[in-house]
Amino acid sequence: MDIRLKALRGGLVVSCQAPATSPLHHPQVIAAMAAAAVQQGAVGVRIDSPSHIEAVRQRVNQPIIGLWKQVLPPSSVYITPQRHHAEAVAEAGSDIIAVDATQRPRPGQETLAELIDYIHTHLNKPVMADVDNLNNALWAIEAGADCVGTTLFGYTEATQGETPPSLDLLRAMVEHCAVPVICEGGIASPEMARAALEAGAFTVVVGTALTGIDSLVNQYVAALQP
Template structure:
């Protein structure tokens, strides 16, 4: 599955929960559009959306995740193994998790969750990270692919703006597993730059499917 993503575009098809686009059928239509226009895979949030995409695209690689906010943890991307189970059962091929060392809501650890995903669900894991330290932590924990998804979105990296070119360059040069660039890729030229720096694949979300955020950006000038 991972080999099919090498040097390819992955489109993140997501929408805010308060958006009219949040309906599973609409997310699935976005995903089908992306695949028909040449994307190799899609990244999808929530079991309902993953299920809808799987029904419409039975052969398409899906990186699935479940964003859930809890009062006692800053981890929100597939924070528990039970969330990974739901995503896998909905039809995801690859399970994306927050692989930082921050405390998780039920006290589970990243190594334990990755091991359970491998042995119970028989699925590869995409480790979403923010720093080189956490990337190494995820690699040591057994992740199959690492993504720069959380760069700029954690307390440690909050003062920095994605994409994380420096972390991507360092990871691509030294990581024993594929490195996916995700976050802040706003133009085709930026996607090419990511590939030139060694990215195995590139995830683009807002620049392609983020209608809500794009409208809000334009609205600031009015």
Template sequence: MLPLHGLIVSCQAPIDSPLHDPPIIAAMAQAAVNQGATGVRLDTPAHIQATRQCLKAPIIGLWKQQIPGFDVYITPQFQHAEAIAQAGADIIAIDATLRARPNGETLETLISRIHQELGLPVMADIDTLEAAENAEKLGADVVGTTLFGYTQATQHLTPPGLDLLRQMVEKLSVPIICEGGIASPQMAKQALDFGATAVVVGTDITGIDLKVKAYQQALG
């Protein structure tokens, strides 16, 4: 397993943002690693490829896809995993919730194919303890709280899922990553104190668009 621990920075931007540009994302990733981040989390083959050309640190790769009729959107099918692997991802992040999957491809099959055909570890993005335990059972190498608060089953809850994290630490034997809603260094430290192997921080570090929007809303 890759040495992912401590701080991982998610370098992403809304598709309509001027920051949603491969060289800019790559620069964000470089800046994060220069200041001590142990790895980065990136969306789309283009952003992964641009970053891989200038960065040796581990890349958790994903590809968000909106497929009509399905809520699963983080690397939902093997073809998406294959594309980000070819772009240079070291770990493939996938939606590992218990929701229906497109084209009848099961989560077990997807994890197995990533392992066998791509030779890469899998980060399972989950929303509940049940999904976390299922992902570990099916062979996920690391499990993250990424989708806590973002699915129908958890939409009434607010990230970060620190209670979920504590439960996962008790129940799982694979490394656990706390991701989603980390809004301060103190909160990140708390997640590590609760037993997370690593913490992924996105918006609070790289989310210029959302941060400015929040300030504007607060200022009226």
């Protein structure tokens, strides 16, 4: 197993992101979030976009799972969809590169296997495959993914209406996948994070519950309305 991936085993990875319209969507703010997470024991962070990754790299030595969200219609694949996005993420300082590994139509002519091979051979980075179901996890592993995450469960056309996390999906992936399985999406409490580890997750990624100030404040404000 790649040493950069091995460092995440059994720990907490904090996803430090913010909506593009938020005052928090600034490289130095994201870097401060990441540094605070690591200071308190996080084994790694998950960061979106080259500028944010570069700022975090200057403050954090722990592994960075990097990605770049790019919407390229008509494709609905948006997590590091093409090789030049992966290249920018790698150059910014990521240790592991996350990609959308669902079987939805991809932008351009490049296949998932070709993208993963490029990341391995040209960028020398392990790949985290973000998936929404077991079939796509197995497909991603066949394409060369080094680990698979439940990241997209509830966020694709096939799983629309489902509420993450799905411990059933996690257990199925742990049983059938020959690579580390990362639980990401919907983890809203320490107890849920512990349950995911006990279900076999290699590591647990938590985002909104820790760093989603915009979403959390909105929920509280809505709850206090007459």
